[in-house]
Amino acid sequence: MPLIPLHYTDLALAALLLLVNGGLSVRLSLGLERSLAIAAVRMVVQLSLVGLVLKQLFALESPWLTLAAALVMVLFAGQEAMARQERRLVGWWAYGLGTGAMGFAALVVMMLALTTAIQPDPWWDARYAIPLLGMVLGNAMSGVSLSLNTLTAGAVRERAAIEAQLALGRTLWVALRPVLRHALRTGLMPTINGMAATGLVALPGMMTGQILSGVDPAEAVKYQILIMFLIAGATGLGVLIATLAAARRLSDARQRLRLDRLALRE
Structure with missing residues (x-):
């Protein structure tokens, strides 16, 4: 079975779950919405950069x-x-x-x-x-x-x-x-x-x-x-x-x- 590719719209739909978590944090006065947003953005940026680095690293074989x-x-x-x-x-x-x-x-x-x-x-x-x-x-x-x-x-x-x-x-x-x-x-x-x-x-x-x-x-x-x-x-x-x-x-x-x-x- 071949790998099923994911599109950016699929990731965006999954990210809506974080909005639910953020809404709950605001509603319950947990104060976690800002930390949640920062963590999510940091994760996306880090993984994207790592993906690019690994692609080059695998190709160079050094x-x-x-x-x-x-x-x-x-x-x-x-x-x-x-x-x-x-x-x-x-x-x-x-x-x-x-x-x-x-x-x-x-x-x-x-x-x-x-x-x-x-x-x-x-x-x-x-x-x-x-x-x-x-x-x-x-x-x-x-x-x-x-x-x-x-x-x-x-x-x-x-x-x-x-x-x-x-x-x-x-x-x-x-x-x-x-x-x-x-x-x-x-x-x-x-x-x-x-x-x-x-x-x-x-x-x-x-x-x-x-x-x-x-x-x-x-x-x-x-x-x-x-x-x-x-x-x-x-x-x-x-x-x-x-x-x-x-x-x-x-x-x-x-x-x-x-x-x-x-x-x-x-």
Whole structure:
């Protein structure tokens, strides 16, 4: 079955649903209509530009351009992860820690996927590398931002209990253990819930797109299972690295809790 093309009038009709949401926001005094409009316009512009960039990227088949595109995606993911944190580490740590964790996790997972499971020719083919990286990074970004936000908020909230443990001779890692566990669980929970609901509750976007384009459903399922495993692996690795590194930054050589290294988001 060939892919059914969409026209701009089809997109305009679908956009009417946003007007309904905006009307409800106004009627119920939610104050979300402006944010909804900005988000919708931003999405359309970003996707349109990405479509043009990817078209050129696929045509040029350059490993350096593919690498540059991947680097830009990681840097923007780091910015988004930092923006979602209520309390941030001061200095370059606020941006560099989450970005580095996501970049390393994505590199490990993508190299594994492209050189073993998928094996495109060449292995860095942008048609495979960039879409896969986008799905992996998007989920890793959510996990890292949630875990870091939970860790910093928990450290501030439980400051008295943590310092009481330190006064009793506990190391900071022991005193922080409940907060660390909560942060790790929070960062991983969306991925776990996503895997549990996939198939019965939701058909993921990649699988749905492949089926709509005429791919055999059984083959689409195999690709989706692979993607979910890659997402889970990258998110788990990124969350673990980011959370442990942030916890280390909140301490010093004298085993003190250093909340002075945190700043509220302006």
